Amino acid sequence: MILNEKSSTMFNRAAKVIPGAVNSPVRAWRAVGGTPLFISRAEAAYVFDLDGNRLLDYVGAYGPAILGHAHPQVVTAIAEQARDGFGYGAPTELEVTLAEMISQAVPAAQKVRLVSSGTEAGMTALRLARAATGRPRILKFDGCYHGHSDALLVRAGSGGMTLGIADSAGVPDAIAGLTAVARYNSLASVEQCFAAFPGEIAAVIVEPVPANMGVVPPGENFLGELSALTHRHGALLICDEVITGFRLRYGAAYESYRSADPHLLMFGKVIGGGLPIGAVAGRAELMDLLAPLGPVYQAGTLSGNPLSVRAGIETLKILRQPGIYENLESAAARLADGLRMALRQNHQLGCVNRSGSLLTMFIGENNVTDAESARRCDSKRFARIFHRLLERGIYVPPSQFEAMFVSIAHGKAEIDRTIEAADEALRATDDR
Secondary structure (H helix, E strand, O other): OOOOHHHHHHHHHHHOOOHHHOOOHHHHOOOOOOOOOOEEEEEEOEEEEOOOOEEEEOOHHHOOOOOOEOOHHHHHHHHHHHHHOOOOOOOOHHHHHHHHHHHHHOOOOOEEEEEOOHHHHHHHHHHHHHHHHOOOEEEEEOOOOOOOOHHHOEOOOOHHHHHOOOEOOOOOHHHHOOEEEEOOOOHHHHHHHHHHOOOOEEEEEEOOOOOOOOOOOOOOOHHHHHHHHHHHOOOEEEEEOOOOOOOOOOOOHHHHOOOOOOOEEEEEHHHHOOOOOEEEEEOHHHHOOEOOOOOEOOOOOOOOOHHHHHHHHHHHHHHOOOOHHHHHHHHHHHHHHHHHHHHHHOOOOEEEEEEOOEEEEEEOOOOOOOHHHHHOOOHHHHHHHHHHHHHOOEEOOOOOOOOEEOOOOOOHHHHHHHHHHHHHHHHHOOOO
């Protein structure tokens, strides 16, 4: 049994001043039950909680920790910048450097505007698309999550799926009604949306590899054909690379799929090295619609914050070193193969979806290709497996619909220990 006395005490204390005791819903463990662990520090592939438990971490701060936690080079860079100040409310060379690094790595990112979160990036991308096209509607995919802005919190993934709701209270019907929802990996459903709203859809927004209904790779040619379809209807294609950008490759994930041609992109997570950041990028003629050049307003007190930008620059410098992504691929493939073997050996229905260093072990379904098939998974059994893994020192995301994140700090020993723990956890939850 894992010790959680101090975490329980802190949870009760937090509940008095923080809604639900957490600052993001998935952290409350509602999908798996129990009291969430309060983390006190993290290093490399491990996190440590208030009770002193040392846990092998696959949450990875939900994506940014691709180098593992507290990478020495990034820590040094942040400390150096902190001595020079936390923020100036003025342009810096650092933000130019990070924008150049993103633009050089991603062909479609001709210009880059830094913001403070992925949600802000999504809001800005939609505003740009509507301004550029003069159209009001947006098309998104069921199960894809693009932040918590009103227009995109419609059949959202992750927490929305866990809560079993199609949207959020407080979102006016008039706003939600401007968002059409298609089925991921189904071009036919996209065609139906365009047919239902001819000449009205400003943009299609898509995660190249969704990770908030669990990891669901795109079908063969899906992104390329989606791109062609979107262009044919005069709409813009927005690729949400907040999770996938610089995680699956040095650059954007869309580049791995033939003929995908986005007009706009969203970034976050990895490009800030673990500190708050976001970015919207795209074709120069679209990006130049942003103020102060154009009529599309966007601003932010902490946009281009020097601490976040310096951490991002240092992270990208490390990631572009030879062999980094090959090692990530090898570690994640070993883990995915081991989890599949554990499912087979324990005669449990399930599958493991993987794209690069993102993966999800789905319980109760042999083939997950969209949100509908993800929802058929056995979340109750997953919850039991989650706690059995935790007892064995393995910390995975507390939801069937979140991705596991592998970092460069996960070596062969960590991967093999995880596979062994998963085999034991599956055996311990076999209630046939």
